[in-house]
Amino acid sequence: MFANYDKIIERISLNQLWDFPGGVHPPQQKTLSNQASIEHLQVEKTYYVPVKQHIGLEGKLLVSEGDKVLKGQTLTTSEAPFSVPVHAPTSGTVTKIANHVSAHPSGIPELTVIIDADGQDTWIELDPVPDYAKASKSELIERICDAGISGMGGAGFPTHIKTNNSKPLEFLIINGIECEPYISSDDRLMREHAWQIRQGIDILVHILQPKQVIVAVEDNKPEALETMSIACQQKINYQVVSVPTKYPAGGEKQLIQVLTSREVPANGLPIDVACIMYNVATCYAIADAIVEGKPLIERVVTLTGQGFKSPKNVWARLGTPIQSLLIYGDYDESQQSSPRFIMGGPMMGFTMTSVLTPIVKISNCILVPADDELPNPEDERACIRCSACSDVCPASLLPQQLFWYSKAKELEKAEEYNLFDCIECGACAYVCPSEIPLVHYYRQAKADIRNQKEEKEKSDKAKIRFEARKARLLKEKEHREEKHRLAAEARKASLSTDGGGAKDKIAAALARAKAKKEAFAKQASNAPHMTDSAESEKTKAVSVSEISTEVAVSQTAQGASPAKDGPEDDTAANKETTEL
Numbered sequence: 001m002f003a004n005y006d007k008i009i010e011r012i013s014l015n016q017l018w019d020f021p022g023g024v025h026p027p028q029q030k031t032l033s034n035q036a037s038i039e040h041l042q043v044e045k046t047y048y049v050p051v052k053q054h055i056g057l058e059g060k061l062l063v064s065e066g067d068k069v070l071k072g073q074t075l076t077t078s079e080a081p082f083s084v085p086v087h088a089p090t091s092g093t094v095t096k097i098a099n100h101v102s103a104h105p106s107g108i109p110e111l112t113v114i115i116d117a118d119g120q121d122t123w124i125e126l127d128p129v130p131d132y133a134k135a136s137k138s139e140l141i142e143r144i145c146d147a148g149i150s151g152m153g154g155a156g157f158p159t160h161i162k163t164n165n166s167k168p169l170e171f172l173i174i175n176g177i178e179c180e181p182y183i184s185s186d187d188r189l190m191r192e193h194a195w196q197i198r199q200g201i202d203i204l205v206h207i208l209q210p211k212q213v214i215v216a217v218e219d220n221k222p223e224a225l226e227t228m229s230i231a232c233q234q235k236i237n238y239q240v241v242s243v244p245t246k247y248p249a250g251g252e253k254q255l256i257q258v259l260t261s262r263e264v265p266a267n268g269l270p271i272d273v274a275c276i277m278y279n280v281a282t283c284y285a286i287a288d289a290i291v292e293g294k295p296l297i298e299r300v301v302t303l304t305g306q307g308f309k310s311p312k313n314v315w316a317r318l319g320t321p322i323q324s325l326l327i328y329g330d331y332d333e334s335q336q337s338s339p340r341f342i343m344g345g346p347m348m349g350f351t352m353t354s355v356l357t358p359i360v361k362i363s364n365c366i367l368v369p370a371d372d373e374l375p376n377p378e379d380e381r382a383c384i385r386c387s388a389c390s391d392v393c394p395a396s397l398l399p400q401q402l403f404w405y406s407k408a409k410e411l412e413k414a415e416e417y418n419l420f421d422c423i424e425c426g427a428c429a430y431v432c433p434s435e436i437p438l439v440h441y442y443r444q445a446k447a448d449i450r451n452q453k454e455e456k457e458k459s460d461k462a463k464i465r466f467e468a469r470k471a472r473l474l475k476e477k478e479h480r481e482e483k484h485r486l487a488a489e490a491r492k493a494s495l496s497t498d499g500g501g502a503k504d505k506i507a508a509a510l511a512r513a514k515a516k517k518e519a520f521a522k523q524a525s526n527a528p529h530m531t532d533s534a535e536s537e538k539t540k541a542v543s544v545s546e547i548s549t550e551v552a553v554s555q556t557a558q559g560a561s562p563a564k565d566g567p568e569d570d571t572a573a574n575k576e577t578t579e580l
Contacts, residue, residue, distance in 0.1 A: 002262035005170050012239055018261040020254040022392040023246040024427045026181050033304040033311040034184035040315045043117050047089050047319035048100050048358040051111045054150035055157050056082030067094045072124045072295050075113050084158050085148045087295040088115060089317035091122040103360045107353030128293035137207050147289035148296045153279030156362045163207055170274040172210035174201055176217040177250035180345035183365040185300040186280050188313045190224035193284055194231035200283030203290050214259055215240040248425040252277050254394050266421050303329035307336055307368030316359045323355040325366050335370035342367040346374055347426040381434040389428035395421045399428040403438050406445035414445050
């Protein structure tokens with residue numbers, strides 16, 4: 001049973017927090033980049049803006065090749081709930097819309113809008129909200145969506161979806177932990193823009209109406225802790241809390257557990273324990289969107305590692321190729337035997353496949369380590385069952401078991417051991433003496449499971465469509481057969497109720513046929529060139545044909561089908577014909 005609201009407030013006021021299991025303490029290395037103020041980059045010549053930069057569906061393109069665009073202009077529209085638009089980072093011309101290398105471990109190309117800057121950097125007409133306190137909740141949420149804001153702490157979850165909450169909320173948690181080594185973008189943002197972050201928090205409070213706001217900052221960021229405390233000191237229900245440094249304290253579930261002792265259930269969400277969490281950079285973007293009317297077109301990115309001569313934090317526009325950031329950070333090739341560029345930190349980041357990989361909404365760091373600073377992992381060796389991975393797992397999983405099942409493709413077993421509770425923090429791989437890249441196995445297993453489920457869903461839908469079509473065709477067949485049965489019964493009923501009249505009509509038809517036969521015979525007698533036998537055969541054939549025609553006409557006049565008369569009618573007609 002988790003602690004109640006009053007108990008949590010009491011412990012936070014005394015700075016007596018809880019803890020989460022496991023965790024590691026890697027070297028921080030944050031002083032490389034957090035000493036100088038955030039710098040602004042000059043406008044690039046070309047920007048590569050991926051259409052999809054968030055969890056969910058990509059939007060529909062609003063521009064075409066050759067179009068002129070302004071800074072902040074919407075490039076896509078959000079048609080689905082889990083979709084947010086992207087915007088032009090500067091004014092210029094859309095030169096190409098094509099697949100381009102993605103900011104993903106695989107580097108798989110994805111649809112990208114390529115913009116050549118015109119150098120003017122001309123904004124669209126901005127539309128800020130004069131007084132957000134007088135605006136409705138739905139209007140503010142719509143503006144957050146239209147600004148293209150998604151979670152900037154790493155997940156990329158559409159912010160408007162999280163904000164559109166109707167459940168009771170006790171704690172709005174603002175995440176300023178930034179526990180990943182080397183990264184200092186949130187640290188510098190809090191130091192330099194604490195007031196605008198506070199504005200974003202105020203807007204969220206107006207929308208969500210929480211009982212308490214908790215701003216969590218790791219204790220290795222004393223300057224950020226101080227500036228945020230000053231910015232929030234006038235709000236009695238805002239508490240700025242110092243959290244002990246431990247990786248991964250910045251994980252959503254882990255931070256909720258530290259602050260409230262509440263554990264988010266498996267397959268659950270923070271709102272299930274009356275909490276909602278936002279990153280400080282997301283709060284800054286919300287303030288920009290509402291107060292200034294600006295869409296999300298840039299973010300703070302840390303350039304760090306001994307491979308940079310000038311590590312720093314910069315405002316990088318979305319779509320900026322990392323090639324430009326390498327130049328701006330003064331990349332030192334002599335520090336690396338072969339180029340190695342990591343997007344993110346050393347624990348959860350990934351090595352990029354191309355220097356044209358663009359900055360996206362969740363890109364918070366470009367790490368360029370020297371060869372001796374962050375050596376490449378050694379070859380994987382056999383697991384020695386030391387259990388070190390289990391000791392440090394912050395989700396209390398069994399990484400060793402998950403590794404075996406993932407490697408053997410026993411995906412059902414991996415799911416049974418709660419594979420999807422893994423937050424991919426990399427703590428297990430960090431302490432593994434056998435250099436096993438555990439997280440890579442987990443990611444692959446998760447992808448395989450998702451693919452299997454997608455295939456099963458497609459198969460199930462196809463089966464449903466097939467069964468529906470089969471049922472429809474069977475129903476149509478039964479309807480036709482019933483229609484024919486009723487028609488046949490109607491014909492029989494007509495014959496039975498008007499039997500005498502039918503016989504009279506048949507007799508009349510036979511009489512007409514006989515008369516025609518006699519007329520034909522008389523006509524044939526005037527043709528001396530025809531033999532008697534030929535005349536006889538022709539007369540007989542014509543007579544039978546005409547008799548059949550007359551009988552058919554007679555039956556049709558009654559509403560009966562000549563081809564489907566009963567056996568008795570057929571016998572009578574044949575008898576009459578034979579006699580003739």
